[in-house]
Amino acid sequence: MKRARFTEEQIIGILRENEAGAKAGELARKHGVSEGTIYAWKAKFGGMSVSEAQRLKALEDENRRLKSLLADAILDKAALNELLFKKMVGPAAMREGVAHLRTVFEISERRACSIVKADRKMVRYRSRRPPDTELRERLRGLAAERRRFGYRRLFVLLRREGELSGKNRIYRLYREEGLTVRKRRARRRAIGTRAPILVEAKANARWSLDFVHDQFAGGRRFRVLNVVDDVTRECLAAIPDTSISGRRVARELSALIARRGRPGMIVSDNGTEFTSTAILAWAEDHRVAWHYIAPGKPTQNGFVESFNGRMRDELLNETLFFGLDHARQKLAAWAEDYNTRRPHSSIGYQTPAAYAAHLNATGRPAAQCGSSTARPVATTAPSGVTNAETLVRAG
Structure with a gap:
């Protein structure tokens, strides 16, 4: 906020000179302001003491601050309502949320990160991982051939072909390629106790x-x-x-x-x-x-x-x-x-x-x-x- 050239005490003093008989034009030339400014001061502070002028200035500042806080709160609420049906879990989702808020509400990155509760370093991070194009293509090919296989069995098939990637890497690529197999029915859980009976570990035992x-x-x-x-x-x-x-x-x-x-x-x-x-x-x-x-x-x-x-x-x-x-x-x-x-x-x-x-x-x-x-x-x-x-x- 721009700092005022004249304090409340100085403005009240100038108005007192005007009340004593000094003309507005003379006071304007003397203090380097326009006549309109003299009349605006007179409309605002006319008949007030210094303490009353200071109190009025403090009330205006407080009112301005409260309006700013209210506007910020309304904007934050609107931004949260915009993300109400978006699941903000994981870095990728948070990056999308921050980008969406900056586009829709034209707010800064800092403010968007504070609304989403995201770290700005995480939002600015860009992955340096290799594209793994050949591995992704082979994984998609195996998944198309074995449409009901999960990532564990696909990992075994890739390992048989000589792929050295670990299970976690295969699982990440499996998820990124959208190859997750949907379960067709809920898992059934056995109820009650079962007494195990040992069977000999050989073929044709049972x-x-x-x-x-x-x-x-x-x-x-x-x-x-x-x-x-x-x-x-x-x-x-x-x-x-x-x-x-x-x-x-x-x-x-x-x-x-x-x-x-x-x-x-x-x-x-x-x-x-x-x-x-x-x-x-x-x-x-x-x-x-x-x-x-x-x-x-x-x-x-x-x-x-x-x-x-x-x-x-x-x-x-x-x-x-x-x-x-x-x-x-x-x-x-x-x-x-x-x-x-x-x-x-x-x-x-x-x-x-x-x-x-x-x-x-x-x-x-x-x-x-x-x-x-x-x-x-x-x-x-x-x-x-x-x-x-x-x-x-x-x-």
Whole structure:
């Protein structure tokens, strides 16, 4: 604010000279001001004492200051209302908010930063990271090929190709490229307690069976019989058909045993196909322990339920089937890819086939090599099993 040339005492003194008989023109020439200024002083301070003039000046200054504060508060409130539906979390969002306020309200950077509660150094910062163009293109290509893979499995695939970047860097590029996979349903949480029963860490220790349903492009429904090895996580069979009876299940299991060997135990739900006379007779003839989970407790058959979820997410929801032969081709190709190429998180992001080969060669899981104590692999085995062949030492 510009400093006044005359104080209140000087102005009152000049007005007193005018009241004593001095003309306005003479006072103007004497003090170097215009006659209009003399008349303005007279209108404002005429008849006042020095103390009253000083009090008036103080009130005007206070009024001016309060008006300035009120205007600033109104402007800040308007700016905050402008950012009401913007999430000011993270440096990038704060930079956008500051730029938006400066454009809309034409305020300074300092004031915009104070409204957003952002550091001016952070707002002015410009990243020096390399563009990583080739890595971004390869990451987008893998994500387009594997549309339901998250950044962890994409990281494993990139590492197989020789990429040396760490997981955090891949995750940052994954987020910046907008490749995040949306979950199709809420996560289910198991309720209650489950007593773990130890299963020997070897192939064919236990198989799990279940059905998954889908439909053709014409609307006709079909079902898929899935058979999973609970220890190696291999997909042993994925058999589609419009109808699968208990006898068909028994024939497929016999063919699978002839090709792979007899399992120590089979786990399934209480579906009519698995509780039929044909299955009971088959289990007795082949001397296979068959365990049925409790009704309404699919978590007791969690291995094949998890496999069904991956199949639903990565294949059934992504593919349009035009017939039974087409479904068989797609399922066979996906099962082969699942066993030999797809990294599995629960076995250290190895493929099930590689994990099974290492397990058969060494007799121990890859993660347990060098350890003298074997740990259980399957934690939700059926209750009431006391056969020594299906139990393992717990260190």
